[in-house]
Amino acid sequence: MENAFWGNIFKGWRKEENPTVLTLKQVPIFKGFSNKQYREIENLIHERTYKPNEYVFKKKAPGVGMYIILSGKVEIFIEEADGKKQTLAELKEGDFFGELSLLDEEVRSASALAKEHSTLLGFFRPDLFSLLERNPELGNKILLNLARVIGARLRKTNELLTESQAAE
Amino acid sequence: MSKLKDPLQQIYRVIIGLIIVGFVYVIWPYISIVVVMLVLAFLFTTILLPVVDYLERKIKSRGLSVLIMTIIVIAVISVFLGSFTSNFIKQTKEFSSQLNQDDYISDLNSFAEKAISSLPEFMRDIIPKTGNMTDKLQGQVSEFLQNLLSFAGAVGSFVFTAVMVIIFTVIILYGYYHFRKSLVRFIPNKYFEIGLRLIFNIERSVSSYLRGQLLAATSVAILSIIGLFILNAFGANLTLVVFIGIIAGLANLIPLVGPFVGMAPAILIAFMNNLGNNVALGHKLFGILPSPFFIVDIILMFLIVQQIDNNYVTPKVVGESVGLHPILVMIVLLIGGTLLGPLGMLFAVPAAGVIKVVGQEIAFVSRNAYLL
Secondary structure (H helix, E strand, O other), X not given: OOOOOOOOOOOOOOHHHOHHHXXXXXXXXXXOOOHHHHHHHHHHOEEEEEOXXXXXXXXXXXXXXXXXXXXXXXXEEEEOOOOOEEEEEEEOOOOEEOHHHHOOOOEOOOEEEEOOOEEEEEEEHHHXXXXXXXXXXXXXXXXXXXXXXXXXXXXXXXHHHHHHHHHO | OHHHHHHHHXXXXXXXXXXXXXXXXXXXXXXXXXHHHHHHHHHHHHHHHHHHHHHHHHHOOXXXXXXXXXXXXXXHHHHHHHHHHHHHHHHHHHHHHHHOOHHHHHHHHHHHHHHHHOOOHHHHOOOOOHHHHHHHHHHHHXXXXXXXXXXXXXXXXXXXXXXXXXXXHHHHHHOHHHHHHHHHHOOOHHHHHHHHHHHHHHHHHXXXXXXXXXXXXXXXXXXXXXXXXXXXXXOOXXXXXXXXXXXXXXXXXXXXXXXHHHHHHHHHHHHHHHXXXXXXXXXXXXXXXXXXXXXXXXXXXXXXXXXXXHHHHHHHHOOOOOOOOHHHHHHHHHHHHHHHOHHHHHHHHHHHHHHHHHHHHHHHHHHOHHHO
16 A cells, blocks of 8 residues: 555646657647647547557558557658668657648558557547537647648758759 | 468357357347437437537537537427327317217218219229218227327337437437547557548438438428418418428438328318318319318428428438438338338438448458558
């Protein structure tokens, strides 16, 4: 039995200690929300565990939403015509991927594979749409953050394209 | 070793499957009522969910939104059922007392004789003699009033089912998103995204169908009430107009058969109220077509309402949400009606819609199995 005088009986009182909320706070799409709003997002998020070398999704599969890495590593890659694997990114704790699928029903442009035992948080389009219905303030904040992330990726792509054109 | 393991696993799975099917078959009579309650609760949840979501958006409390919604629904159903029952009993009593009056019986007899004499000769022998008919009708009405007591017993079991459905609906409405999340947790990683897609598509298809049907039913009810009031302005002498309209709207929820069921109470009441009224008996539609007791007028009015509903309202509000071929709708209705009666007919089309969506998803998965 825990000693009430010396033991930390106050542990768990601070809601923000929750690892899911802590991870969400690192993701630009979920930045700047109140604790109540984080709890609401937490209710919509699906926690999934993947074994090493298990696919999260495959290229050309219809996308339903985005994933945030709570723990572990995920490799994003494409297979070229000759069957050679080209790694596009290796993502770790706190990173996220597949966010474009929150907006449209297009197919996945690359495959995602768990490199080690990983726990991912999935946030999906139907849940975002239902959130927009029930709590438009929070739903719109997420959409605005999502637009910022996509804008930043577009700007970066533009820079890389300009650099590569200048190098040619 | 792995080659040996696969067939063994398959045999094991088949045995487990058979045990599960056998178990469900044995316990089905005991759980069927609970399953029906849960299905009803899910259907009501699907209809009420957007309203609860809307209330939650306004008052920022899920619990309070569900409470307000429940109070509104119970109040509306109670007012409707209470008012309908009292009016219906009043109408039946009036008709019963009218039947006991001699002039009324002679009116009914003379109407029956007139109607029979207008029939071709070979059909006259089939119709029972008028004296027998009025006796039978008198007997049946008094029997009906006596049966009201035994009917009260059936009402008791209906009330129990209704209360349980309301409780289930409240619980599901309150924790809907939590339940969905718990359900999704059991999907294996391999089928996770496809499972989510399936749940989302079923939700979308069923809810748009149900909401569309409800809107179409509301429009049929309102149009029927307006139509009946117009007929009353021309002297049709119809009572319980609002209830007839609502029944017509509710009957409209059953495709193909519903519209004809909706007409019946209006024709019955026109007949009951106007018997003995020679003006109503000799009424002609547009002054040309004989329409005793405004019956042809009522049929025409309901046909116009159906045309407006089928051509303008339903295509807009229901659209291609379920998108079943009319012949398939008919087959599905017959199967539903045979299995579960009117309730089966009501749920036949949305159930077929769910099966269609599941079939489409299975076809999609089997075409793209390499994506799993």
